[in-house]
Amino acid sequence: MASPLTDRPMEIAILTVAETTSSTVYGMNDLLCSAGRDWGLITQGQPGTPLIRPTIVSTSGEPMQVANNGWIMPHRSLDADFHPDAVCVLEIAIAPHSDFAIGMSEEIDWLQHYWRKGGIIAAACTGALLLAEAGLLDDQDATTHWGFCDFVSRRYPKVRLHPNRALVTSGEEQRLIMAGGGTSWMDLGLYLIARFCGVEEAIHVAKVHLIDWHEVGQQPYAVLSCGRKAEDAIIAKCQVWAAEHYDQPSPVANMMALSGLSERSFKRRFKQATGMTPIEYVLTLRLEESKQILETSDMPIEAVAEAVGYQDAGFFGRKFLQRVGTTPTQYRRKFQNLRRHMGAGKRCPASLCSPHPGKYQ
Known part of the structure; x- marks a missing residue:
């Protein structure tokens, strides 16, 4: 079975930086690889045709040590001619209120170029901060990890932030997709599968991997107050x-x-x-x-x-x-x-x- 939208597997790039967490990168890689393939394997004993080809990318394309002493081996490097069907920017391990974008100018420039060419950009957790730094979220609806919402509101006042929502789509032709924090990258993966391969396939993948959709959003998981002690x-x-x-x-x-x-x-x-x-x-x-x-x-x-x-x-x-x-x-x-x-x-x-x-x- 081919992807309903093309005669080839959809290519979804997973952008990695030094602050990336390897679990989310390889978790998303495995989740996307499952689309079209694993349901038939489990229910009929024969794997189906993969519908998505994830590509792990970085600026250099070289093996890199990332957050929490993890290692990632990208499939390729970024260049101006690389135009996947969509790109994911997943969790980056940074502290709130930090100057996290120092050293990420190449990735930010590439994202801006890719967006101008009509690309679809998806982010999970703190990955959305890279989109905000690139100016892609100005005057757009957005979400990110609940622990970083105060930081986003202060640093990027033009962003229309929805802290309680686990998934937000916005931008021209809904080409910006954001999930909240933690394991909501799974929600993002299911949404991408549904968008590119159909809702039925997303349900199959959710069943294979025992994924519960965060239908109530981030609110039950969030600490309601930031604990900030006044200087006054x-x-x-x-x-x-x-x-x-x-x-x-x-x-x-x-x-x-x-x-x-x-x-x-x-x-x-x-x-x-x-x-x-x-x-x-x-x-x-x-x-x-x-x-x-x-x-x-x-x-x-x-x-x-x-x-x-x-x-x-x-x-x-x-x-x-x-x-x-x-x-x-x-x-x-x-x-x-x-x-x-x-x-x-x-x-x-x-x-x-x-x-x-x-x-x-």
Whole structure:
């Protein structure tokens, strides 16, 4: 069976740099190789015709040591005449707020050239930062790993970022495709297979590899607050107070009284220092602590709500769903079971498990 769109396998390049993680590169390589081939092998004992030919590329084409002491052997080097059907830029192991693009000018130039020639560019996790650095995401919808969204918003203010979405397509003719963080590169791979080879083939590959689509996005996996401590000494003092007293009534009014500032000045300085309004900050603290309680105890939902400062369990549930993307019960089922399967023992202190120390340790 040939690809429904061409008489040859689709060529999808996987672009590698020194900061690339080898697991995502070879994982995507294997996933794309599976399209058209493995379903017949498993169900009928005969491999089918491969529909996608992945090509691992780098600027030099030479074997290279990458992140985490991995090694990658590219299939070829980049050049101006190389025009695959699509190119993937996967996870790059960098720290948020770093000058990661130093040394990547050749890759950025190639991506810009490839885009101008009508190419399709897909990115997973922090690979999207390379697209943003190339200017390809200006005035476009985008997503990336939840831990880098604050960095992207600050460094690339023209990007319309969707932190909660696991997959975003945008740009002219939807030629920009981005997946969120972690294993969402699998979602990206399935999407590419569906786009080039058909939905049925993507479902076959998902079944072969036991892949669950991240239909609820990144929200359940994300830490809601970045844990940034304010440089403003007065606001930092309020943060410390909030970390221990977020469950008390009227926490914002209490912080404002502690600051000694007028209401207008307090709210302005708090937002400037933390990136959140005071009420958003308290909500984040409460929800992060409730996530920890749900993961590590069988406390009834009503009791969890009360423990973090909400007398109305229904209101708590609505806020939880809005910010986390699942109901408290669904969240507990997912992550409590994960902890149990992994043999987790006592609940770790909130000071270790979350950016803000909690009261229920």
